[in-house]
Amino acid sequence: MRWFKNHTDFPEFYNRYLDTFKHKSKDVESVRFVVFDTETTGLDVISDRILSIGAVGVTKFQIHVADTFECYLNQDTFNTETVKIHGLLKEGHISKIEERQAIESFLNYLGNAVIVAHHAAFDVAMINASLKRMNLPKLKNKVIDTGELYKKTKYVKDQKNYGLDELSDLFKITKHDRHTSSGDAYITALLFVKIASLLRKKKKGLKLRYFFDFNGWF
Amino acid sequence: MKNTIAERILDFLKHFPPFDTLNTEELFAISKEVIVLHFEKDAYIFRQNNAINDCFYVVKDGAVGIYHDDNLVDQCDEGDIFGLRALIRKDNYMLDAKALEESIIYAVSSKLLENIIINNNEANQFLITSFATNTRNPYAETDKGALFAYDTQAQKSSSNFTEVQSASFSKNPITCKAKISIKEAALIMSENKVGSIVITQQKKPVGIITDKDLRYKIATGIHTIDEAVETIMSSPVITFPPKITVAEAQIAMLKHSISHLCITQDGTVDSELIGILSEHDIIVIHGNNPSVLIKEIKHATSAKRLQEIREKAHNLLANYIEQHIPIAFITNVISAINEAITKRIIDLSIAEMSTIPPATFAWLALGSQGRKEQLLLTDQDNALVYEDVKNSNDVKHYFLKLAKAINDKLNTVGFELCPANMMGSNPKWCLSVTEWKQQFEDWITRPDEDKMMLCNIFFDFDNVYGNQHLVDDMSKSIFEAIEQYEIFLNFMARNALKNPPPLSFFRNFLVEDSGEHKNQFDIKARAIMPLVDAARVLTLSKNIKHTNSTLERYQKLADLEQQNKDTYEACANAFNILLRFRTQQGLKHNDSGRFIDVNHLSKAERLKLKSCFKPIKEIQEVLRVRFQLSQLM
Incomplete structure (x- = not known):
């Protein structure tokens, strides 16, 4: 099984990533959260691709702008439909990798941080799909979904899915740069800090x- | 790497001082290190005696209250900065900062800002220093900051501002070659109606001939008109670059005993001649200045004409304000003009009377006119005093008639009639010197609120026209009466505390100590008058005579009381800022500038005004302690 692959088979960066899990913080006040979002060519985890990744670090429930990550990816697959949403064209002027x-x-950048994302399952799956194409195992980080987190605070009775827009309005968060990965990551970070509060x-x-x-903890 | 989040933070910060003075690169360096904090309502950002955090704070969303021992000291809203003073002081926090609403706060690393300021420019350093230290004495000479637009004492040295204007010179100088005859040159001069001609060689000035040369060297027969101009020309010429100031020009002309300067491309004789600046040009420049206006006033023969001149003075005022001329200078000029107009009106009015005045008298300007602090045209406040006479009824009748004529003419000029009838034509305020003394004594020994208001207006009298002895007598009687009845000063001081300054600005409101919010700011009643009233009562208590202007009063007080020097200087500075502010408002809205709509104030303007509230509070505290008002109130 790939999961049990010998470390020596992994590229150096992946081993370094694994090493960070040797020391894990369990203290909520000192643990590093990384709030992230991806923009993709579509919603199909297998056929669609990541266009950009945006992330920002949260420690002590403070958003550290110095601890940000932002990158844009070169594309083979291209879906003209989603360009309307995120505005990322195949040949943009932003430098891509x-x-x-x-x-x-x-x-x-991520290391052993606790991942936070809105509807996290999709974004994590997209990263995992990329890892798979590189013959690497899935992410090992713990994951918090702000949508689930909000539902489980039991401030609302219904259990429908709350979108980022809806929650932003509810928590009075200005929606700057909505539908860019960094913009959404920042909005999600604010949302996370507010819910945590x-x-x-x-x-x-x-x-x-x-x-x-x-x-059952309330 | 692109950094969308930092860019968004930059977009926010760039609208607010002091960040608005940084360039994009510098601000980006700060933005990308910001820590974003979230506080629930009533949560503390920091508390009194907490060790300082290595950052200061900017309110992004929400509002933060600053407290000292549970008393609200300030309210900060979007874009406001707090927590900076402790950083500069490098000591524990002295105040509490508490979220008044759920708030998002940006924490900005102080080190980064410091780095940028050190590497940037001095002005920013000043800005931050003054921004940060206004707890104590933001007005100390070393703390001058652009942010608060200080009216510095230092600027006072430029006594006549036209001197530093750049001089405008004649752009098309008349020239000729060195070899032509004096006669030919004189013909060119006559033809062009000029008093000088520059001799050039390849467009460079080599010499000059003026009317004076023709008078001294030709008309006297020393040279003949057929000789070449080069034999009589003055050479070399004195040259200056085009940016020459009036002062430089005047000095150069005096130094070299000449009346013409050549303006060349680079200011040397080796570059192309582009103009000539004559003594006459300098006189024309001075034509726009107050002394010319005063000359015109002296020659005016009607109130209508004086009104035209006063309008010119109003334009002069607008220019002064625009050019950031020190307030002390502006008030001197405008007061001198107002005074000259009043004097001229009195002369004209006396001439209209059938007889000369039956007794010596003096015309007094009161209130802001008396203090020589009136910049915008407001309504007139004045009074008349005449010597003690036997046939007092006839004399009073004469002076009332004269005063009426004066008041009417002042009204024509633009000083509207006083709605409270505080004018020389009111029988109550047209009195003999003994009557005035009795009046003052009554106010001082039997004070009540109405009399106190009159004292505040009448005690700032200034002799505009007439017998100085009468006026000195009146002054003396005030000090004598106060000496007999010192408790009067306590009443006066209490009266000066009637209007405490507002606490702060918050969003589009003025915040009162009570927490009440208002959207209009009465700059006269709430900021200027408290400073004026405090200065008056303090100078009276210190027996300081012959100083009417608030600035002079604070300067005298600062000289006399070293222990309160900082406060007095801070008051003088606040007064300057406030008076300038009011004048700007008045010019902008074409009104008295008194009522300010808080909605229309920029962040920087609010900060500027807020910086003035502090010294007002301090001076009121001085009064409270000195006159033991806690018992009286």
């Missing part, structure tokens, strides 16, 4: 594990 290089830089107000001495396992 190859998928391999983008994933390497991103993992380098609500949670911490409700529950003193909040532990990191509560972010992954909500059931």
